[in-house]
Amino acid sequence: MPLYEGVIYSGDKNIVVLDIGAAYTKCGIAGETGPRCIIPSHIKKDDQIVKLWDFNNEEELYENLKEFLFMIYFRHLLVNPKDRRMVISESLLCPSKFRDTLARVLFRHFEVGSIMFGTSHLLALTAIGVNTGLVMDVGYTETLLIPVYEGIPVIKAIQSLPIASQAIHKKLEDQLKEKATVNTAGGCKPMSSMPDCLNEQILEDIKVRCCFVTSLERAKQIQEVTVYGADSNKLPAAVPSVKFPLDGSQVLNIDGTIREHTCEILFEQDNEENSVPTLVLDALLKCPIDMRLELADNIVVTGGTAMLPGFHHRLQLELYDQLKKPKYQNKLVIKKFQFHKLFSKENYTSWLGGAMYGALETLATRSVSRDVYLTAGKLTDWCCIAEEMETEKEEKVKLKNR
Amino acid sequence: MLIILLFNEMSLSGPQHCLKLKCSECLLNEVDSHYCPMCLENMSSSEAKLKKNRCGNCFDCPSCGHTLTTRATNVAISDPDDPGKSTPKKMYYMACGFCRWTTRDVAIDDKTVASGGWEDIENTHAKKIQSLLDYYHELALNEKAERERKKYVRRRSHLYYAASMDKYGMVTVAVKKKIGAMSNVSIKENEETTTQITTEEKISDFPALPDDFFTTPLELSKVTTITQRLASPEFQPTITNDLYPKRKHLLIRKSMRCKECEHNLIKPEMNPLSIKFKIQLVIMHHIPEVRLMAPMEFRFKKELKVVLLLINPVVHNTTVSLLPVDKESDSFSTAKIELPKKEVVLARRDDAAIYDDATQMHQEFKDEKNVVAFRKANKLGVIIKVTPLIQEGDVKVSFVLRHDYRNTAVVLPMENQEPQISWLQHRIFLNLGRIHKSK
Ligand SMILES: [Zn+2]
Numbered sequence: 047m048p049l050y051e052g053v054i055y056s057g058d059k060n061i062v063v064l065d066i067g068a069a070y071t072k073c074g075i076a077g078e079t080g081p082r083c084i085i086p087s088h089i090k091k092d093d094q095i096v097k098l099w100d101f102n103n104e105e106e107l108y109e110n111l112k113e114f115l116f117m118i119y120f121r122h123l124l125v126n127p128k129d130r131r132m133v134i135s136e137s138l139l140c141p142s143k144f145r146d147t148l149a150r151v152l153f154r155h156f157e158v159g160s161i162m163f164g165t166s167h168l169l170a171l172t173a174i175g176v177n178t179g180l181v182m183d184v185g186y187t188e189t190l191l192i193p194v195y196e197g198i199p200v201i202k203a204i205q206s207l208p209i210a211s212q213a214i215h216k217k218l219e220d221q222l223k224e225k226a227t228v229n230t231a232g233g234c235k236p237m238s239s240m241p242d243c244l245n246e247q248i249l250e251d252i253k254v255r256c257c258f259v260t261s262l263e264r265a266k267q268i269q270e271v272t273v274y275g276a277d278s279n280k281l282p283a284a285v286p287s288v289k290f291p292l293d294g295s296q297v298l299n300i301d302g303t304i305r306e307h308t309c310e311i312l313f314e315q316d317n318e319e320n321s322v323p324t325l326v327l328d329a330l331l332k333c334p335i336d337m338r339l340e341l342a343d344n345i346v347v348t349g350g351t352a353m354l355p356g357f358h359h360r361l362q363l364e365l366y367d368q369l370k371k372p373k374y375q376n377k378l379v380i381k382k383f384q385f386h387k388l389f390s391k392e393n394y395t396s397w398l399g400g401a402m403y404g405a406l407e408t409l410a411t412r413s414v415s416r417d418v419y420l421t422a423g424k425l426t427d428w429c430c431i432a433e434e435m436e437t438e439k440e441e442k443v444k445l446k447n448r
Numbered sequence: 449m450l451i452i453l454l455f456n457e458m459s460l461s462g463p464q465h466c467l468k469l470k471c472s473e474c475l476l477n478e479v480d481s482h483y484c485p486m487c488l489e490n491m492s493s494s495e496a497k498l499k500k501n502r503c504g505n506c507f508d509c510p511s512c513g514h515t516l517t518t519r520a521t522n523v524a525i526s527d528p529d530d531p532g533k534s535t536p537k538k539m540y541y542m543a544c545g546f547c548r549w550t551t552r553d554v555a556i557d558d559k560t561v562a563s564g565g566w567e568d569i570e571n572t573h574a575k576k577i578q579s580l581l582d583y584y585h586e587l588a589l590n591e592k593a594e595r596e597r598k599k600y601v602r603r604r605s606h607l608y609y610a611a612s613m614d615k616y617g618m619v620t621v622a623v624k625k626k627i628g629a630m631s632n633v634s635i636k637e638n639e640e641t642t643t644q645i646t647t648e649e650k651i652s653d654f655p656a657l658p659d660d661f662f663t664t665p666l667e668l669s670k671v672t673t674i675t676q677r678l679a680s681p682e683f684q685p686t687i688t689n690d691l692y693p694k695r696k697h698l699l700i701r702k703s704m705r706c707k708e709c710e711h712n713l714i715k716p717e718m719n720p721l722s723i724k725f726k727i728q729l730v731i732m733h734h735i736p737e738v739r740l741m742a743p744m745e746f747r748f749k750k751e752l753k754v755v756l757l758l759i760n761p762v763v764h765n766t767t768v769s770l771l772p773v774d775k776e777s778d779s780f781s782t783a784k785i786e787l788p789k790k791e792v793v794l795a796r797r798d799d800a801a802i803y804d805d806a807t808q809m810h811q812e813f814k815d816e817k818n819v820v821a822f823r824k825a826n827k828l829g830v831i832i833k834v835t836p837l838i839q840e841g842d843v844k845v846s847f848v849l850r851h852d853y854r855n856t857a858v859v860l861p862m863e864n865q866e867p868q869i870s871w872l873q874h875r876i877f878l879n880l881g882r883i884h885k886s887k
Pocket residue numbers: 470471472473474
């Protein structure tokens with residue numbers, strides 16, 4: 047089999063690389079070119095889906111992670127955890143509760159040898175071989191943008207917006223309930239009368255198979271109507287509708303406007319004129335002037351949501367379009383935005399960076415060993431930034447709600 | 449939560465041994481052997497790693513996940529020497545019996561051999577990833593050498609980063625330390641490398657969606673589902689034309705090991721067809737089972753005789769005594785219990801002799817009526833007296849079960865040597881039921 051064989055320079059075998067995302071977990075073996083599996087970040091308890099990130103307390107999280115990691119080791123990766131090294135990609139804003147519990151499960155229950163915690167945005171840069179970049183991760187619960195200059199995150203310029211996949215699913219559901227119909231054996235019914243026929247997986251399937259990010263030109267006409275209340279005859283000619291088969295013989299009729307309008311949520315500006323593209327410009331504004339050109343020249347877009355058809359093209363046009371706004375016009379002197387080509391799918395770029403790190407001789411020096419962990423009884427608190435950011439975010443939300 | 453209780457092997461040869469009850473929580477799971485669930489072929493762990501845990505012969509349907517079967521067809525091949533003549537030739541393709549997907553659907557050529565002819569698709573980025581890795585490898589080596597050199601010199605790499613941050617006035621003193629630690633993740637650029645990375649590629653113009661995208665009806669059957677995409681994580685095909693047969697994922701047999709003495713408690717046989725275990729030290733095969741006979745009506749401060757059923761799982765008679773626990777250390781019990789003062793003997797398990805005369809057995813074991821309620825084969829009903837001390841809630845009692853145990857699970861070093869007898873004690877916690885509500 048001409049399979050690409052993973053390369054490990056350190057001689058260590060089966061170093062597990064794990065990226066537990068809000069929606070999906072990417073896992074595999076260091077030195078390989080792609081993850082072995084991408085699975086939902088949840089476990090099933092008595093036929094109920096329990097999401098890993100929805101936990102009431104650390105004990106609950108501990109039990110859930112134990113079950114989840116058991117599945118990863120013994121059903122997917124088929125390797126022994128004991129005394130093996132591992133690499134974990136985590137968000138810069140990962141709550142310390144989560145990482146502490148994860149470390150506890152791995153060190154105490156599975157007895158792994160060592161863990162290297164890597165910041166997902168930095169690992170994304172590792173995966174493309176650069177040190178400086180404006181890394182935007184359009185994930186599940188949020189879009190998080192971190193400018194990184196020569197390997198250091200520019201903390202004060204970090205931008206985040208709670209608009210990503212989850213918001214798309216919500217908008218899709220709302221629109222379907224509002225205008226979609228279902229063909230059943232008993233005739234055609236409005237979808238709103240059958241609240242149980244949708245779940246998150248179906249919504250996601252509808253999104254990836256039917257929805258797309260429309261062109262800037264059409265989007266402007268659409269927003270004129272949907273956001274600013276112009277008459278609906280101003281809408282561009284609708285794209286063809288789709289008949290989407292549901293369970294059994296039911297068929298969901300999805301209107302062309304739903305296909306086209308759903309992903310607009312990423313680009314519609316909120317009351318503070320924030321949208322996914324403006325995060326890039328706002329981050330640049332907050333970065334020191336002498337970094338800006340270089341960062342604009344090194345944009346890296348990751349995250350599963352960025353895989354939507356049309357996303358990149360639209361993002362790029364939006365950047366130039368927004369740049370003309372008074373908010374940025376005189377402050378940002380940028381002629382050109384350049385994006386890095388990835389050597390992976392957007393949804394596992396950080397994982398790939400972790401897989402590269404895991405293959406190097408220097409892994410040990412960047413890892414926390416079980417001995418050190420057991421002696422200290424906890425992880426050394428090198429990263430409290432997440433909490434600082436959290437409180438900052440909460441304050442912002444409070445201000446917003448006022 | 450179901451807890452499997454396991455009983456640890458006692459090794460006579462090894463220096464360490466323990467005879468403790470272990471639950472699934474205090475056991476270490478291990479990958480014992482890899483095998484394919486379809487062809488049941490075993491695979492060594494190094495081969496499994498090389499093949500990324502996938503079988504060399506069996507394939508799954510990329511469309512629905514069921515197993516693909518190989519089909520043979522006869523194809524007429526024209527003879528190059530004589531264009532008028534054609535000879536039939538056997539060709540093979542794969543098809544899914546469940547969703548009817550075939551390798552022909554996606555224009556994969558039929559193969560001339562039944563197996564082994566199916567190549568894997570290659571990751572188009574593999575070369576670039578490899579050259580990037582080579583570059584990092586060199587950096588890492590340099591870093592390692594530098595660290596050796598600077599072992600006695602003051603460390604300054606973290607300071608260096610913090611200082612460069614300061615140039616831009618971005619960091620407060622408080623976060624400097626954290627930033628320093630974070631730069632952990634970036635590999636230090638070093639000019640001394642010989643490998644140049646040529647992987648970096650930038651895009652300044654992404655293509656727009658084609659015009660007909662907005663007017664052509666969407667053919668849903670040609671777009672893959674999220675499940676189909678993620679089933680092939682490295683490639684994530686978006687259109688069904690890009691689906692490709694998936695090699696069957698292997699399964700493993702697990703063994704379990706005691707975390708303390710590292711002895712195997714459960715070890716499966718190598719043969720994937722066998723459901724037997726080489727070693728299986730599950731509690732139900734070694735330790736007398738304690739069961740409650742029938743639900744009772746408990747009342748506050750009213751003494752009741754409760755019959756506990758003891759079952760002997762081993763082929764030797766087992767002497768059992770029930771001992772009280774320290775009142776101070778017992779925060780579990782909600783009732784007072786009176787246990788039999790004398791030890792009782794559980795008859796050995798004898799699968800052949802289930803028709804034994806009960807009275808004869810009573811005599812053999814000299815059972816006392818106030819202690820033994822009944823005896824049948826390897827089962828024994830023991831009477832304990834329970835006085836609930838609560839007015840409502842669960843009636844709970846606790847005691848120690850002490851019994852002799854012959855370790856037959858280990859191979860003895862010498863023939864005819866008597867197995868060692870040990871005395872084991874287990875704390876038993878029993879919930880007997882709720883206090884009866886009288887109206
Ligand atoms: Zn235990």
